[in-house]
Amino acid sequence: MPHIPLDENLPGITGLLNYRQDTALPIRQLTQILLRGESTLTEAERELIATVVSQGNECKFCTAAHTAAADVLLGERETAEKVKHDPDNAPVSQKMKYLLEIARRTQSDARTVSTELVADARDAGATDLEIHDTVLIAGLFCLYNKYVDGLASVTPTEPAFYDRLANILKTSGYMPSANRYASLNTTT
Structure with a gap:
């Protein structure tokens, strides 16, 4: 049960942002720029970064949401699972493996993002x-992750919810709009 009153039809971050x-x-706006704005990283690659960070923080809502978003953008379900559980054998470029390691280290202890790791990422083709x-x-x-878990927002368990959310994120991005979350209603 959330620590503050939230719209019961808007679980996870959606209810908090609405609050x-x-x-x-x-x-x-920052999320839209970083995950959907112009970049040499694909939208799916940026969702994979969000996925591994959320998993590292053990945020079930965000991990499920961004895994689903990466899956829908990639058109398959193997890559996100491999990135989370077997990153060395994940079907991503070496550059992406280094960037995901930078993301993991930033999540766990940002001071461990070393000069050597950044150099390895650059050598694999990563830009500044x-x-x-x-x-x-x-x-x-x-x-x-801390916002969602710190206020104990509702975390749906049914995969269909995250599939619906992933399609909203794919088609509409991260900015608010009228009836944005109508298809997320957890009571239907």
């Missing part, structure tokens, strides 16, 4: 902007 829309707007955005996405999702 305080003035603080939600800049967070949403990709490295920057990886760290910023990781930091942003640490905020989201």
